[in-house]
Amino acid sequence: xxxxxxxxxxxxxxxLTVKSANAYQSNxxxxxxxxxxxxFPLEHIVCDKDVKGGQPFQCRGRIYLSKDDDFQISGRNKxxxxxxxxxxxxxxxxxxxxxxxxxDLDGNGEKDLIVFQDTSGCGLSPTSILVTVFFDKQSNPxxxxxxxxxxxxxxxxxxxxxxxxxxxxxxxxxxxxxxxTTVKGxxxxxxxTVLYEAQDYSWTLIPNYRxxxxxxxxxxxxxxxxxxxxxxxxxxxxFDNIENGPAAQKRIVTATLLEFNTRHLEYxxxxxxxxxxxxxxxxxxxxxxxxxxxxxxxxKRIASFDNKTSEGLLAEAAKKxxxxxxxxxxxxxxxxxxxxxx
Numbered sequence: 172x173x174x175x176x177x178x179x180x181x182x183x184x185x186x187l188t189v190k191s192a193n194a195y196q197s198n199x200x201x202x203x204x205x206x207x208x209x210x211f212p213l214e215h216i217v218c219d220k221d222v223k224g225g226q227p228f229q230c231r232g233r234i235y236l237s238k239d240d241d242f243q244i245s246g247r248n249k250x251x252x253x254x255x256x257x258x259x260x261x262x263x264x265x266x267x268x269x270x271x272x273x274x275d276l277d278g279n280g281e282k283d284l285i286v287f288q289d290t291s292g293c294g295l296s297p298t299s300i301l302v303t304v305f306f307d308k309q310s311n312p313x314x315x316x317x318x319x320x321x322x323x324x325x326x327x328x329x330x331x332x333x334x335x336x337x338x339x340x341x342x343x344x345x346x347x348x349x350x351x352t353t354v355k356g357x358x359x360x361x362x363x364t365v366l367y368e369a370q371d372y373s374w375t376l377i378p379n380y381r382x383x384x385x386x387x388x389x390x391x392x393x394x395x396x397x398x399x400x401x402x403x404x405x406x407x408x409x410f411d412n413i414e415n416g417p418a419a420q421k422r423i424v425t426a427t428l429l430e431f432n433t434r435h436l437e438y439x440x441x442x443x444x445x446x447x448x449x450x451x452x453x454x455x456x457x458x459x460x461x462x463x464x465x466x467x468x469x470x471k472r473i474a475s476f477d478n479k480t481s482e483g484l485l486a487e488a489a490k491k492x493x494x495x496x497x498x499x500x501x502x503x504x505x506x507x508x509x510x511x512x513x
Contacts, residue, residue: 196320196322196347198394198395198396199347199362199389199391199395199396199397200345200347200362200364200389200397201362201364201380201383201387201389201397201398201399202334202345202364202380203381205336206334206336207331207334209334209335209336210324210329210330210331210333210334210335211274211276211329211330211333211334211335211342211343212274212328212329212335213272213273213274213285213327213328213329213330213333214272214273214274214328215270215271215272215326215327215328216230216271216272216273217230217234217270217271230271230273230284231246231273231282231283231284231304231306232244232245232246232256232284232304232312233245233246234271237257241257241258241478242257242258242269243255243256243257243258244256244284244304246310246312247310248309248310248311249309249310250309252471253471254311254312254470254471254472254473255471255472255473255474256304256312256314256473256474257472257473257474257475257478257480257481258286258302258474258475258478269286269287269288269289270286270287270288270323270327271284271285271286271287272284272285272287272327272328272330273285274342276303276305276333276341276342276369277305277341277342277369277370277371277372277373278339278340278341278369279306279307279308279371279372280308281306281307281308281310281372282306283303283304283305283306283369283372284303284304285301285302285303285304285330285333286301286302286303286304287299287300287301287321287323287330288300288301288302290318297318297319297320297348298319298320298321298322299318299319299320299321299322300316300317300318301316301317301318301319301321301330301332301344302314302315302316303315303316303344303374305369305372305373305416306372307371307372311470311471312470312473313372313373313415313416313470314415314464314466314473314509315373315374315413315414315415315416316413316462316463316464316508317344317346317374317411317413319332319346319347319348320332320347320348332344332345332346332347333345337368341368341369341370342368342369343366343367343368343369343377344366344367344368344369344374345364345365345366346364346365346366346367346413347362347363347364347365348362348363348410349361349362349363349391350362350363350407350410351391352404352406352407353404353406354404354406354407359390359404359407360390360391361388361389361390361391361400361407362388362389362390362391363386363387363388363407363410364380364385364386364387364388364389365385365386365387365410366380366385366387367413367414370416370418371416371417371418372416373414373415373416373417373418373419374413374414374415374416375414375416375418376412376414376418383399384402386407386408386410387399388400388401388402388407411500411508413508415498415508415509419498422498422499423496423497423498423511424452424454424455424496424497424498424499425494425495425496426452426453426454426455426494426495426496426497427452427453427492427493427494427495428450428451428452428485428488428489428492428493428494428495429451429452429453429489429492430450430451430489431449431450431451431485431486431488431489432449432450449506450485450506452495452497455499456504457504457505457506457507458504459504459505459506460505460506461500461505461506461508462475462476462477463475463476463506463507463508463509463510464476464508464509464510465478465481465484465485465510465512466509466510466511466512466513467484467511467512467513468513469513470513476506476510484512485510485512488512493512495510495511495512496510496511497509497510497511
């Protein structure tokens, strides 16, 4: 097959698989059409090709690529203190879209940043990653990360899963995922939806939607279905709460870091393989990898776990048996999304 035909075929297949993944969302979402017609307006400011030009891009922060190909955002708070956010591997997915937008999501007068990245996920795999950088009134950054089936509007001035339908005008984030559990010996598959409201520089969990308790569950039937079903099993209630603000403080665990193994920091490790320990503390053992953030320098430096600086800091902290803080996920084997090193 000629090379140009192979390339065109790959592009067509990629477009079809991405569309099929987003189709699951439209076929099973319990969010009403009326609410979905109210996206939160965003100001699109920069995309990956702009940043890769080599020149820093100035907006709410300074956006640029480091010498190590890290995607970085830096700036200063109102006390003239520097802050920095580092994400690794963004530039290595150059064929995928990365877009940065601005908006005051929580209504505190400070513009926040929204980083949208495609994953090339197909079928039921998450199609995108959403990194939200909230700012408090002192212009200090707070990062919240999640993956899912997020989709940009054609104009890129909105994301179809960030809505505004509450009277206070705050942004609302809709996260949706395919899940399954066993009820009375039978495997149950369903579409799980969780909603968050932008409050106090974080996405804060909403307890209910139109009288239904969160998470919202829709039976997965291989055909369009939007009817919300009742929670009939504890397993159906589990979901990873992405909050990283004042409302999440009660979920923070303080412990001594005993081991951190970067060699196994990959998504999808088998939790039954106990020799693949990624992180061990005085209270927990984590043997399933995921991508989260190390927060140090009293919140002024935020870096993804796979960044070289983060790996070094965590390895050194384990050697010194240093005390850390973290928030556990519902999957007790999975490394936490956020680790504080101060």
